[in-house]
Structure formats: C-alpha cells, structure tokens
Amino acid sequence: MIGIHGQLHQLLWMEGPWRWLPFWSEPKDQAGVYGLCGFFGVFHVSSSYCECLKGFKPLVQNDWSSGCVRKSPLQCQNMSSVGKEDGFLKMSNLTLPANSKTYQKVSAGRCRLDCMENCSCMAYAYNNNNGCSLWEGDLINLQQSGAADGRAAAEIYIRLAASKPELQI
Secondary structure: OEOOOOOEEEEEEEOOOOEEEEEEEEOOOHHHOOOOOOOOEEEEOOOOEEEEOOOEEEOOOOOHHHOEEEOOOOHHHOOOOOOOOOEEEEEEEEEOOOOOEEEOOOOHHHHHHHHHOOOOEEEEEEEOOOEEEEEEOOOOOEEEOOOEOOEOEEEEEEEEOOOOOOOEO
C-alpha cells in the first residue's frame, strides 16, 4: 500500500496478535519521497516538515503536495513595465534539485548573468568543481541539510521578484 506521505509499504498479517505488521517500505524515510513538498517547497530533513521558499506561499493550505507559488510576479514576466530587475536570494545547505543544465568552463559572474538573461531560469548554482548549474521552470525536491540521494547540500541562488527586500541584486 502507499501511505499518505508517498512511501510504499508492505505489511504482513500476524495471527495471534491479529494485526498488520510493517515488513518493508521504500523509500526508507520521508526524505526519499520525490516532490514531497511540491514545487518551490523545501523539506527539512532534521524535523520532517515542509515550508515554502522565501518569497513563496502555499498554493493550498495544509496540502504540501500542491507546492508553493510566488507572492509577487517576476519583473521579467511583466513585459509592459520598467523598473528594478529581479534578483537572487542565496540559500545555503539545500540539496540541489535534479534536472539542471550544467556548463563547465563558465565563471560565477557569467553563470549569474546567463540565468538573469533567461526569464525561465529560476535558480543557479556555481562551484569550482562542477561549474555553473541552471534550473529552468519549477524547482522540486528541495531539501534542507545534509545529503540526499547522493546530491550534496550546496548554495543555490533562487530568482525572486524585484520587490523582495532580501534580494542580492
């Protein structure tokens, strides 16, 4: 059976105590459930709860699988207005989402600029070992702290609307 948190469970019926006993489950814990907190949601491994990224709010209250939506629209999506550019919020110790586009020989500044120039780029990360990683579209399966599924925790820069004060422009 699939439990309410997305884990597959196999149970055994035990005669005597006359009850179902857990035999096997996969993934082993909630952190392994893909997309548990939905788009733009972050799963906190140490305390097993979901929250939205800064600048986002739950799409549906008390239903994390629905994910989060922006509180303010991106400036780059509003073609008719002129104003401050969108910026990036640095977040540390996040497990990087899958499905990035990675470029090896690009500088940190060029990485940021490449993301800024593409309105569908929602985040970027840069380190000397892996180069530049860009994420387009919705971010999913973000986890706070530690490593999960072999993807080490790192720093990632999330695109936020120009109206947010916590930005690094």
